[in-house]
Amino acid sequence: xxxxxxxxxxxxxxxxxxxxxxxxxxxxxxxxxxxxxxxxxxxxxxxxxxxxxxxxxxxxxxxxxxxxxxxxxxxxxxxxxxxxxxxxxxxxxxxxxxxxxxxxxxxxxxxxxxxxxxxxxxxxxxxxxxxxxxxxxxxxxxxxxxxxxxxxxxxxxxxxxxxxxxxxxxxxxxxxxxxxxxxxxxxxxxxxxxxxxxxxxxxxxxxxxxxxxxxxxxxxxxxxxxxxxxxxxxxxxxxxxxxxxxxxxxxxxxxxxxxxxxxxxxxxxxxxxxxxxxxxxxxxxxxxxxxxxxxxxxxxxxxxxxxxxxxxxxxxxxxxxxxxxxxxxxxxxxxxxxxx
Amino acid sequence: xxxxxxxxxxxxxxxxxxxxxxxxxxxxxxxxxxxxxxxxxxxxxxxxxxxxxxxxxxxxxxxxxxxxxxxxxxxxxxxxxxxxxxxxxxxxxxxxxxxxxxxxxxxxxxxxxxxxxxxxxxxxxxxxxxxxxxxxxxxxxxxxxxxxxxxxxxxxxxxxxxxxxxxxxxxxxxxxxxxxxxxxxxxxxxxxxxxxxxxxxxxxxxxxxxxxxxxxxxxxxxxxxxxxxxxxxxxxxxxxxxxxxxxxxxxxxxxxxxxxxxxxxxxxxxxxxxxxxxxxxxxxxxxxxxxxxxx
Numbered sequence: 001x002x003x004x005x006x007x008x009x010x011x012x013x014x015x016x017x018x019x020x021x022x023x024x025x026x027x028x029x030x031x032x033x034x035x036x037x038x039x040x041x042x043x044x045x046x047x048x049x050x051x052x053x054x055x056x057x058x059x060x061x062x063x064x065x066x067x068x069x070x071x072x073x074x075x076x077x078x079x080x081x082x083x084x085x086x087x088x089x090x091x092x093x094x095x096x097x098x099x100x101x102x103x104x105x106x107x108x109x110x111x112x113x114x115x116x117x118x119x120x121x122x123x124x125x126x127x128x129x130x131x132x133x134x135x136x137x138x139x140x141x142x143x144x145x146x147x148x149x150x151x152x153x154x155x156x157x158x159x160x161x162x163x164x165x166x167x168x169x170x171x172x173x174x175x176x177x178x179x180x181x182x183x184x185x186x187x188x189x190x191x192x193x194x195x196x197x198x199x200x201x202x203x204x205x206x207x208x209x210x211x212x213x214x215x216x217x218x219x220x221x222x223x224x225x226x227x228x229x230x231x232x233x234x235x236x237x238x239x240x241x242x243x244x245x246x247x248x249x250x251x252x253x254x255x256x257x258x259x260x261x262x263x264x265x266x267x268x269x270x271x272x273x274x275x276x277x278x279x280x281x282x283x284x285x286x287x288x289x290x291x292x293x294x295x296x297x298x299x300x301x302x303x304x305x306x307x308x309x310x311x312x313x314x315x316x317x318x319x320x321x322x323x324x325x326x327x328x329x330x331x332x333x334x335x336x337x338x339x340x
Numbered sequence: 341x342x343x344x345x346x347x348x349x350x351x352x353x354x355x356x357x358x359x360x361x362x363x364x365x366x367x368x369x370x371x372x373x374x375x376x377x378x379x380x381x382x383x384x385x386x387x388x389x390x391x392x393x394x395x396x397x398x399x400x401x402x403x404x405x406x407x408x409x410x411x412x413x414x415x416x417x418x419x420x421x422x423x424x425x426x427x428x429x430x431x432x433x434x435x436x437x438x439x440x441x442x443x444x445x446x447x448x449x450x451x452x453x454x455x456x457x458x459x460x461x462x463x464x465x466x467x468x469x470x471x472x473x474x475x476x477x478x479x480x481x482x483x484x485x486x487x488x489x490x491x492x493x494x495x496x497x498x499x500x501x502x503x504x505x506x507x508x509x510x511x512x513x514x515x516x517x518x519x520x521x522x523x524x525x526x527x528x529x530x531x532x533x534x535x536x537x538x539x540x541x542x543x544x545x546x547x548x549x550x551x552x553x554x555x556x557x558x559x560x561x562x563x564x565x566x567x568x569x570x571x572x573x574x575x576x577x578x579x580x581x582x583x584x585x586x587x588x589x590x591x592x593x594x595x596x597x598x599x600x601x602x603x604x605x606x607x608x609x610x611x612x613x614x615x616x617x618x619x620x621x622x623x624x625x626x627x628x629x630x631x632x633x634x635x
Contacts, residue, residue: 217517288515296518324512
C-alpha cells in the first residue's frame with residue numbers, strides 16, 4: 001500500500017470461501033441458482049454466503065420469499081457431508097426467526113429433517129437437532145413434530161448420541177412431552193429418562209428432569225414413575241448444584257405425589273427434608289415447586305405431623321415478592337394445618 | 341637410428357629444393373616389440389609431446405646441454421658440474437600488494453548546479469482535513485460492525501425473552517395443573533372415602549336390620565313351636581305311630597298267617613266240594629254206585 005497508484009487488482013476478500021453475492025435484487029436468484037450448481041465448491045460457497053445473509057430477519061424473509069427452502073430441502077439429500085452440514089446450519093438460522101419457522105412448517109421441512117436422524121456426520125446431526133429443538137419450542141411446531149411421529153425415534157436416539165447432541169434431543173423431547181406425553185409413555189420413555197437422570201453433564205440432567213416433569217403429568221406417567229422406582233433418583237437430584245435441575249426434580253416429585261402410591265414412595269425415601277432445604281435456596285421455580293410438592297405430600301397424616309413444626313418457614317414465604325410463591329405457600333399452610 | 345637419406349630430387353620447376361628435407365623425428369620405442377625387429381626399415385614416428393629430447397619449460401632459463409667429449413682432454417670440470425635433474429631451476433619472482441588501507445569516504449559527487457530551483461510543499465490542511473474526512477468512513481465501518489453485532493445480539497435477546505416468557509408460562513401452567521390434579525385427587529379420595537363410609541354404614545344398617553329380623557323370627561318361632569311338641573305327639577299317637585310291639589307283631593304277623601291258613605283250609609274244602617259237585621265226579625260216583633250196585 002505504498003504507492004499512490006490505484007491497484008488494478010480487486011481488493012482482498014474477507015471470506016475467500018464465500019461466494020460473491022450479487023447486488024440488490026439479483027443476489028438471491030443468483031445464490032439460489034448457484035445452490036444447484038454441479039460443482040461442489042460453488043455450492044459450498046453459495047451456502048456459506050446464504051448463511052451469512054440469513055442472520056438478518058429481513059434478509060431471511062426475502063430468501064424465503066425467493067423459495068430458498070425448496071432448494072435447501074433438496075440439498076439436505078446431497079451426497080457430500082459438508083454440504084448437508086451447512087444446509088442444516090442455514091435451516092437452523094432460518095428457524096431462529098418466526099417467519100422462518102412458519103415457512104418451514106408450510107413447506108413440510110420436518111419430514112425431510114426426520115429422514116436425516118441417522119446421519120453419519122456428527123456436525124450435521126447436531127445442526128439438525130438444534131433445528132428440531134428450535135421448531136419444538138413453539139406450539140404449531142410442537143404439534144407438527146409430534147404428528148410426524150418423531151417422538152419414538154428421538155427416544156431411541158437418546159442413548160446412542162454423544163453428550164452435546166443428547167442434551168438437544170432431550171430438550172426437544174421435553175417440549176414434545178409437554179404437548180402430549182402419551183406417545184413417549186407408550187414407547188418406554190420412563191426407562192430412557194431414568195438412565196439419563198444421573199448423567200454427569202448438567203445440561204443433560206436439566207433436560208432429562210424437565211422431560212420427567214412433563215411425562216409425570218398424565219396419570220399413566222405417574223404410575224409408571226412409581227413402578228420404575230424413579231423417585232429415589234429424583235430425591236437425590238433435589239440437592240443438585242444446578243438449581244434448574246433441582247427445580248425440575250421438585251416439579252416431577254410434586255406431580256408424582258398426587259397419586260397415593262407416589263406419596264407413599266416419596267415419604268419412604270425421606271423427601272421432606274431436601275424439599276425444605278430447597279425452599280431456602282432462592283430460585284423462584286424451585287421454591288414454588290417445592291411448596292407444591294409439600295402441599296401434595298401433606299395430604300398424608302404422617303407428613304402433616306412432620307411438617308407442623310416448619311409452619312413458621314411457610315408463613316415467612318407468604319411475604320415473598322413473587323405472587324406465585326405467595327399462592328403456593330398459602331395453599332401449603334392450609335393443607336398442613338387441616339384437621340379432619 | 342638409421343636414417344634414410346632422401347634422394348636428392350631435382351625440383352621440377354627449380355623453385356625450391358631442400359638440402360635436407362624436413363622429416364619427422366623418428367623416435368625409439370621404449371619397449372621394442374619382437375615384430376618390430378623384423379621390419380627395421382619401418383620408421384616409427386613418435387609424438388613430440390612425449391619425446392624426452394624436447395626441452396620443456398621456460399627456454400630462457402639455464403639449460404643443461406649435454407656436452408659431447410670427442411677427445412681425451414683432461415678437463416677439470418668439477419667446478420662446472422651441475423646436477424642433472426628433471427627439475428628445471430627457475431627463479432621465483434613474487435609480487436604482493438600491501439594490505440588494504442582504509443580508504444577515506446568518497447566525497448559525494450555533487451554535480452554542479454544548473455538551472456533554477458523550484459520547490460513545492462503540501463502543507464498540513466491543504467489537501468484534506470483528516471479528522472473531517474475520516475468521519476464518514478469511520479461511521480460506515482463502525483456502523484456496519486455495530487449493526488451486525490446488534491442484530492446478532494438482538495436475535496439472542498429475542499430468543500432469550502421468548503424462552504423466559506415460555507418458562508414463566510410453563511411455571512404457571514405447572515402450578516395450575518398440579519393444583520387441579522391435587523384437588524381432583526383430593527376430591528376423588530374424599531369421595532371414595534365417603535362412598536366407603538356410606539357403604540360401611542349401609543352394611544351396618546343392613547346387619548342391624550337382619551339381626552332384628554332374626555330376633556323377631558326367633559321369638560315368633562319359639563312361640564309357634566311352643567306347643568309343637570304335645571301336638572306332635574298327639575298327632576303321632578293318632579296316626580298310630582306309637583304302638584305296642586307285641587300287639588303289633590301279633591296283628592301284623594300272626595293274624596294274617598292265621599287268616600291265610602284259614603283261607604287255605606277253606607279253599608281246600610271248597611275245592612273238594614267243588615270237585616264233588618262237579619258233573620264228572622257225579623257221573624263217576626254214580627257209575628261207581630251203579631257199579632257197586634251191580635257187584
